[in-house]
Amino acid sequence: MARATFSIRRGGRETAELVDYQTDVTEGMVVLDAVHQIQAESAPDLACRWNCKAGKCGSCSAEINGMPRLMCMTRLDTIDLTQKVTIEPMRAFPPVKDLITDVSWNYEVKKRIKKFKPRKPDAEDGTWRIQQEDVDRVQEFRKCIECYLCQDVCHVLRDHAKHQEFIGPRFLVYSAALEMHPLDTEDRTGDLKDLFGIGYCNITKCCTKVCPEHITITDNAIIPLKERVVDEHYDPIGKLVKLFRKEKG
Amino acid sequence: MTDYPIFEHDVIVIGAGGAGLRAAIEASANGVSVGLICKSLLGKAHTVMAEGGMAAAMGNVDDRDNWKVHFSDTMRGGQYVNNWRMAELHAKEAPDRVRELEAWGAVFDRTKDGKILQRNFGGHRYPRLAHVGDRTGLELIRTLQDHGVHQGIEVYMEVTVVSLLKDGGRVIGCLAYEREHGRFRVFKCKALVLATGGIGRAYKITSNSWEGTGDGHALAYDAGAELIDMEFIQFHPTGMVWPPSVRGILVTEGVRGEGGILKNNEGRRFMFDDIPDNYKNQTASDPEEGWRYVQGDKNANRPPELLTRDHVARCINREVKAGRGSPHGGVYLDIAWIKEKLPNSVEHIKKKLPSMYHQFMQLANLDITTTPMEVGPTTHYVMGGVRVDADTQESSVPGLFAAGECAAGINGANRLGGNSLSDLIVFGKRAGEYAAKFAQENQAGTINKDEVAAKAKAALQPFEREGGENPYAIQHDLQELMQANVGIVRTQDEMVEALNGLDLLRNRSAKTFVPGNIDFNPGWHTALDLHNLLIVAEAITLSAIERQESRGGHFRDDFPEKDPAFAKFNFAVKKTEDGAMSVSRIPIPEMPDELKQVIEEMG
Ligand SMILES: Cc1cc2nc3c(=O)[nH]c(=O)nc-3n(C[C@H](O)[C@H](O)[C@H](O)COP(=O)(O)OP(=O)(O)OC[C@H]3O[C@@H](n4cnc5c(N)ncnc54)[C@H](O)[C@@H]3O)c2cc1C
Ligand code: SF4
Ligand code: SF4
Ligand code: FES
Numbered sequence: 001m002a003r004a005t006f007s008i009r010r011g012g013r014e015t016a017e018l019v020d021y022q023t024d025v026t027e028g029m030v031v032l033d034a035v036h037q038i039q040a041e042s043a044p045d046l047a048c049r050w051n052c053k054a055g056k057c058g059s060c061s062a063e064i065n066g067m068p069r070l071m072c073m074t075r076l077d078t079i080d081l082t083q084k085v086t087i088e089p090m091r092a093f094p095p096v097k098d099l100i101t102d103v104s105w106n107y108e109v110k111k112r113i114k115k116f117k118p119r120k121p122d123a124e125d126g127t128w129r130i131q132q133e134d135v136d137r138v139q140e141f142r143k144c145i146e147c148y149l150c151q152d153v154c155h156v157l158r159d160h161a162k163h164q165e166f167i168g169p170r171f172l173v174y175s176a177a178l179e180m181h182p183l184d185t186e187d188r189t190g191d192l193k194d195l196f197g198i199g200y201c202n203i204t205k206c207c208t209k210v211c212p213e214h215i216t217i218t219d220n221a222i223i224p225l226k227e228r229v230v231d232e233h234y235d236p237i238g239k240l241v242k243l244f245r246k247e248k249g
Numbered sequence: 250m251t252d253y254p255i256f257e258h259d260v261i262v263i264g265a266g267g268a269g270l271r272a273a274i275e276a277s278a279n280g281v282s283v284g285l286i287c288k289s290l291l292g293k294a295h296t297v298m299a300e301g302g303m304a305a306a307m308g309n310v311d312d313r314d315n316w317k318v319h320f321s322d323t324m325r326g327g328q329y330v331n332n333w334r335m336a337e338l339h340a341k342e343a344p345d346r347v348r349e350l351e352a353w354g355a356v357f358d359r360t361k362d363g364k365i366l367q368r369n370f371g372g373h374r375y376p377r378l379a380h381v382g383d384r385t386g387l388e389l390i391r392t393l394q395d396h397g398v399h400q401g402i403e404v405y406m407e408v409t410v411v412s413l414l415k416d417g418g419r420v421i422g423c424l425a426y427e428r429e430h431g432r433f434r435v436f437k438c439k440a441l442v443l444a445t446g447g448i449g450r451a452y453k454i455t456s457n458s459w460e461g462t463g464d465g466h467a468l469a470y471d472a473g474a475e476l477i478d479m480e481f482i483q484f485h486p487t488g489m490v491w492p493p494s495v496r497g498i499l500v501t502e503g504v505r506g507e508g509g510i511l512k513n514n515e516g517r518r519f520m521f522d523d524i525p526d527n528y529k530n531q532t533a534s535d536p537e538e539g540w541r542y543v544q545g546d547k548n549a550n551r552p553p554e555l556l557t558r559d560h561v562a563r564c565i566n567r568e569v570k571a572g573r574g575s576p577h578g579g580v581y582l583d584i585a586w587i588k589e590k591l592p593n594s595v596e597h598i599k600k601k602l603p604s605m606y607h608q609f610m611q612l613a614n615l616d617i618t619t620t621p622m623e624v625g626p627t628t629h630y631v632m633g634g635v636r637v638d639a640d641t642q643e644s645s646v647p648g649l650f651a652a653g654e655c656a657a658g659i660n661g662a663n664r665l666g667g668n669s670l671s672d673l674i675v676f677g678k679r680a681g682e683y684a685a686k687f688a689q690e691n692q693a694g695t696i697n698k699d700e701v702a703a704k705a706k707a708a709l710q711p712f713e714r715e716g717g718e719n720p721y722a723i724q725h726d727l728q729e730l731m732q733a734n735v736g737i738v739r740t741q742d743e744m745v746e747a748l749n750g751l752d753l754l755r756n757r758s759a760k761t762f763v764p765g766n767i768d769f770n771p772g773w774h775t776a777l778d779l780h781n782l783l784i785v786a787e788a789i790t791l792s793a794i795e796r797q798e799s800r801g802g803h804f805r806d807d808f809p810e811k812d813p814a815f816a817k818f819n820f821a822v823k824k825t826e827d828g829a830m831s832v833s834r835i836p837i838p839e840m841p842d843e844l845k846q847v848i849e850e851m852g
Contacts, residue, residue, distance in 0.1 A: 028492020044772030045765025129363030
């Protein structure tokens with residue numbers, strides 16, 4: 001059985017340090033297991049979030065050797081254990097304690113996005129008819145587990161702290177899911193441009209790379225949203241041309 | 250004496266899983282102010298993990314389905330000790346509750362004609378589970394969460410309730426602490442809904458998260474409510490068994506619904522060897538018929554892999570015990586074999602079971618499209634819980650309501666897959682509605698400050714017992730004890746041993762010590778959870794000792810047969826005056842003739 005050293009951020013909102021812990025590593029272990037083992041053996045007050053331990057709830061986001069990852073889905077056999085493994089909280093959000101950050105900003109942002117507004121039901125019994133191919137894309141977006149890893153890597157938030165002006169990739173995906181929902185009748189393009197700072201995104205695709213749900217955030221959500229914003233707000237002639245083309249088939 | 254801040258709402262809901270969110274939405278829609286408290290962040294509750302789907306007899310895939318079939322399937326699955334009124338309401342109302350989710354933005358998988366698609370699941374006669382791939386719980390919780398935030402519900406995240414507060418006989422609030430700083434808060438209300446989910450953490454091998462410590466069960470019990478059916482624990486047949494750190498994590502029944510088969514190490518499809526009599530005429534006679542069933546052939550019967558969970562779990566247990574198991578103590582679950590039937594099987598499996606594909610790829614280095622999985626039983630769901638009125642979800646304590654997994658009745662001795670998510674929305678709604686009504690008809694009570702101070706002081710003791718025991722060690726021992734002695738197969742002697750063991754653990758839990766400061770201290774939280782786990786473990790064991798027969802999720806080696814005498818009542822535990830736990834029998838009321846007739850018609 002191998003032993004490995006984990007260097008974990010310990011501390012509160014203001015001050016913190018990296019503290020080394022050693023623990024045994026057995027086959028198939030993930031980073032979260034190591035953290036739990038350390039909790040049970042030597043640091044019962046070590047704080048971290050987790051729920052499902054299967055990549056489904058998005059609670060256990062952290063930076064492992066500097067890489068934004070879900071701790072429960074990062075196997076130790078994919079990491080070089082001859083070196084110390086650092087585990088730190090996400091940097092784009094204020095630290096609270098140890099591995100826990102204050103992600104409340106995300107909940108505030110979501111409240112500001114206009115809610116789903118369906119068209120009138122298609123059938124007498126109050127239900128709708130939707131084809132599977134018309135929701136494939138929206139379903140891709142709705143796989144999001146709100147781990148906020150994409151928010152964590154986006155330089156607009158991480159390096160430039162534009163939390164007031166920019167809602168971040170997670171909420172662009174969320175907006176895209178609403179905008180492309182075949183039943184939705186609301187228009188969010190104005191807000192995206194004026195309040196939510198979609199223009200800040202310069203398509204670096206870092207968000208797509210870290211998404212544990214493999215959502216193609218940039219290509220499938222952000223770029224089409226940007227196009228919609230342009231169509232609606234900057235290019236009335238282009239919009240007409242497009243409409244015209246569509247009608248001609 | 251410290252004065253703790255008081256937060257006041259007409260209705261307080263504890264728990265933000267499907268049941269709690271649905272209750273909060275309904276109460277708020279009825280015009281009362283609502284506070285919603287949860288231990289984790291919003292959207293992370295256990296419900297998020299549900300995979301397979303929610304059962305509702307919409308008849309979109311097979312128009313022979315209707316509430317009567319669903320009702321009789323639920324009663325059969327529950328071995329007729331269910332609360333029949335709840336089973337009836339559930340079967341009748343689930344379709345509307347599911348459609349309502351669509352109006353709130355949920356995006357279900359579709360049929361060819363554009364309706365909500367429904368899939369097969371164990372114990373359901375027709376394809377009945379509305380689903381989104383294998384992430385239905387995520388869709389449910391996100392839809393409710395996103396709908397709820399626009400309704401003015403006040404959400405208190407990462408706040409843990411430690412005790413309910415009463416005024417006379419009535420529940421009028423609760424005491425909680427916020428996890429970040431460990432500060433106590435008093436919540437005052439006119440009606441309170443418990444929606445705290447399950448108890449899986451009382452066992453070593455479980456599909457449940459850290460939250461499943463039976464808090465609601467214990468809160469209700471301490472407040473004087475009854476818990477019924479606690480002997481009925483669902484061990485899901487297919488949890489992961491390897492590698493060790495993922496042991497217990499769920500492998501959705503959807504794998505079997507899509508054609509997955511169970512095999513032992515001899516390659517034998519052992520589920521064909523043992524088909525219970527009351528399911529004989531609904532089960533496929535050979536593998537070919539089973540395959541036709543999962544492909545949607547309406548004239549075929551389901552394969553034996555889709556028999557009820559209690560039965561499948563015991564069959565797996567038997568294979569393993571007989572030495573016919575897989576290398577790591579499970580059996581094989583094979584979906585890869587469908588390549589013999591479907592040319593595009595790899596794509597098909599990835600499309601239908603995407604999160605299972607990823608789960609095995611990432612956690613076990615195993616490609617389910619080419620290789621069989623190793624699976625074994627895992628503690629999954631508790632049928633038992635707070636005894637409630639079927640229509641209103643009110644407990645025997647005025648002002649206290651319960652819904653979802655922490656409430657009992659609908660499932661009887663065994664829950665059918667998919668019946669939980671639909672239970673959450675049907676009875677979550679009802680609980681919210683009737684709690685709001687209760688709040689409108691009653692005044693706020695008076696908080697007893699001395700009681701609050703005493704409870705807060707007791708909760709802080711683990712910090713003061715320098716040299717005391719590590720709470721994790723006690724939790725670990727409790728899980729081992731329950732796993733070994735009150736698991737899938739039970740005997741009198743082992744359960745008595747469990748009771749003795751629980752006594753010792755109770756003494757130890759009164760002496761825990763946690764180091765560090767109070768801010769977000771998981772050691773402290775674990776110490777406080779022990780109280781709840783101990784109540785739940787004792788309730789399970791005592792009820793299981795009393796039920797001297799085998800039925801559904803409760804199987805006794807010393808009484809392996811079902812005994813009709815035990816079909817006549819449920820067991821209830823309650824806290825007596827002197828603080829001990831008592832068990833009593835509650836007769837099941839006679840089913841009305843219309844419902845009896847439904848069951849007869851449905852065969
Ligand atoms: C892996 C998995 C897959 C499943 N798949 C399916 C499926 O396909 N179909 C199906 O029907 N069922 C399924 N189930 C079962 C179903 O998911 C659960 O029974 C159901 O989600 C429970 O919902 P709930 O609302 O009652 O509670 P939960 O979702 O468990 O929520 C409990 C809430 O209570 C809060 N809470 C608990 N204690 C306290 C406290 N002391 N103070 C404050 N808050 C507290 C928690 O924070 C949480 O918010 C599955 C279960 C698992 C584990
Ligand atoms: S693509 Fe846009 S949203 Fe994504 S990380 Fe880059 S700048 Fe941020
Ligand atoms: S889009 Fe992906 S990375 Fe971003 S929050 Fe959702 S799941 Fe996480
Ligand atoms: S614990 Fe749920 S995603 Fe890691």
